[in-house]
Amino acid sequence: MTEYIMEYVGSSVMPIWIDEEKCTGCHRCVEACQTDILLPVNGKGKAPAVVYPGECWYCGACVMECPSENAIHLRHPLMNRARFIPLEELGQKGREV
Numbered sequence: 890m891t892e893y894i895m896e897y898v899g900s901s902v903m904p905i906w907i908d909e910e911k912c913t914g915c916h917r918c919v920e921a922c923q924t925d926i927l928l929p930v931n932g933k934g935k936a937p938a939v940v941y942p943g944e945c946w947y948c949g950a951c952v953m954e955c956p957s958e959n960a961i962h963l964r965h966p967l968m969n970r971a972r973f974i975p976l977e978e979l980g981q982k983g984r985e986v
């Protein structure tokens with residue numbers, strides 16, 4: 890049995906959220922993550938812990954590898970979700986803002 894010793898590292902972002910109801914604890918996401926953010930600290934069959942959220946690259950590998958639909962969610966930072974529109978496309982209304 891592998892033992893893990895780690896400390897949670899605080900972060901202002903929480904990029905990964907795992908729905909423990911849907912997660913089967915297969916830990917394929919743990920293997921997929923290149924930055925080792927996810928660790929199987931709760932043992933086999935349990936959802937992994939997100940231990941270093943601030944190190945996430947938002948690559949989506951963990952989500953793509955997960956066999957359980959909607960078990961793992963990637964929440965991009967607000968800035969990445971913004972859609973920039975040229976002022977010309979906004980017309981007069983955009984110029985008034």
Ligand code: SF4
Nearest residue numbers: 922945946948949951
């Ligand atoms: S999005 Fe990428 S870097 Fe972030 S936890 Fe998933 S696999 Fe790791």
Ligand code: SF4
Nearest residue numbers: 912913915916918955
């Ligand atoms: S790959 Fe999906 S089902 Fe498997 S441990 Fe990760 S979140 Fe849970």
